Amino acid sequence: AVVSTQSTGMFVNRSGVQKSASKAKSSLTFSTPISSIVFLEGGVLGFHRAGMEGRNLITGKIDAEVKDESKQFRLLSSAKMIILESRIANDTTNNSNLYVLTSRLSE
Numbered sequence: 001a002v003v004s005t006q007s008t009g010m011f012v013n014r015s016g017v018q019k020s021a022s023k024a025k026s027s028l029t030f031s032t033p034i035s036s037i038v039f040l041e042g043g044v045l046g047f048h049r050a051g052m053e054g055r056n057l058i059t060g061k062i063d064a065e066v067k068d069e070s071k072q073f074r075l076l077s078s079a080k081m082i083i084l085e086s087r088i089a090n091d092t093t094n095n096s097n098l099y100v101l102t103s104r105l106s107e
Contacts, residue, residue: 002044004037009044009055024057032067036075038082045082045101047075052084 003010010027011019020026030053034046043063046053051073054064066073070089077083082101088094 002037002039004034004046006033007031009034009037009046025060028055028057028060030055031062036078038075038078047073047084049073050089 003012003016007030008027009030011024013019018026028044028046030046030048032046032048032050032053034048034053036047038045038047040054043057044055045064046055049072050069051066051071052064053062053067055061056063068086071086072089072092074085075082076085076098084099084101085096086099087096
């Protein structure tokens with residue numbers, strides 16, 4: 001399981017104890033505080049108000065990044081597929097855009 005606090009995603013076992021791994025990182029630090037986290041095959045996506053940041057499980061480096069301060073992003077679903085909503089940051093009454101992100105979700 002992945003547990004997130006502020007800017008860190010930590011991998012824990014069922015008892016809540018942080019896992020130690022020889023090949024993969026046991027925790028990942030994001031450049032921006034995250035509100036949601038999704039575990040993928042080979043990486044983790046951390047979602048924040050202005051976008052998302054994808055980190056590699058082995059290196060911990062950024063693989064993918066979307067950051068747009070003029071928009072407000074929100075993760076709607078990560079069950080079976082990832083659905084992300086975006087709106088203009090200063091106008092939450094306006095229509096929103098929905099994005100379906102494709103990748104292999106780790107189960």
